[in-house]
Amino acid sequence: MIPVEVLEDFGAKRVEYPKGEVIFSEGENANNYYQVISGEVKMNNFNYDGKEFVQGMFFSGQSFGEPPLLANVKYPANAEAITDAVLLKLHKLKFLDLLSSHPKIHLGLTKTLASRLYYKAIIASELSTQEPEHRILRLLDYLKKHVHKLQEPFSYKVDLTRQQIADLTGLRVETVIRATKSLEKKGELQIKSRKVFR
Missing domain, CATH: 1.10.10.10 (Winged helix-like DNA-binding domain superfamily/Winged helix DNA-binding domain)
Structure with missing residues (x-):
């Protein structure tokens, strides 16, 4: 998604997460941008009976958790490494500086988020009908x-x-x-x- 070298120029760090490790939890403040270098990540919630609902899965080259980061709200779901994973992690303020400095990257992110919203709207309809x-x-x-x-x-x-x-x-x-x-x-x-x- 965002070129690795650009993220690293703005201070992104590579962080390793072993399989099963929680990256962030529902209700936490959204303070970082995350992009998958290798491995797989899922975002999920659990209902009162403990049944898991998977919101999405993310693979190499994809980012996740941006909406609460940009909306300045808490995470509505958990993020967990499905496999051993290496992620790029960039603090929110540096991420916002990156977007301000790179309009094409900003537009690319907007298109990605729009595509995800479209998919979620379709899937919500599919799940019910x-x-x-x-x-x-x-x-x-x-x-x-x-x-x-x-x-x-x-x-x-x-x-x-x-x-x-x-x-x-x-x-x-x-x-x-x-x-x-x-x-x-x-x-x-x-x-x-x-x-x-x-």
């Missing part, structure tokens, strides 16, 4: 086209577990398994060596 197969395809198409920038049929090897797909679509794992098998029969997905391709 659409069938499991449709929800899964919508999620995978978003990741394929907007995260991994792929277009060709079956070029995207899904790097999510069935549990993660369930968490992101509000489904049960058993439902995800049945739906992916059905989608394979319909020619929407391919499954090779237990890996899903879209």
Whole structure:
């Protein structure tokens, strides 16, 4: 997203987070910009019964947690390393200086945030009205086209577990398994060596 050298010029530090470590917690002040160098991060909440809801997953080159940082509000969710991860961490004031100094980067960030808002609006509608197969395809198409920038049929090897797909679509794992098998029969997905391709 933002070139690493630009972030480091403004004082960003590389920070290592082992798998399972919390990067920030719901209710904390948003004081830093985070960008993934390697590994995977998820943002989540837990309901009163302890059930996890995954707000989003972020991969190498992606940033997360910007809306509360820019809106000057507390984090509405937790961020946790799904795998061992290396992140660039830049203090809020230096991040705002970076955006002021680099209008093209600022515009790029605005486009990224707009794309995420669009995706969240679509997914909110899908979760309340659409069938499991449709929800899964919508999620995978978003990741394929907007995260991994792929277009060709079956070029995207899904790097999510069935549990993660369930968490992101509000489904049960058993439902995800049945739906992916059905989608394979319909020619929407391919499954090779237990890996899903879209």
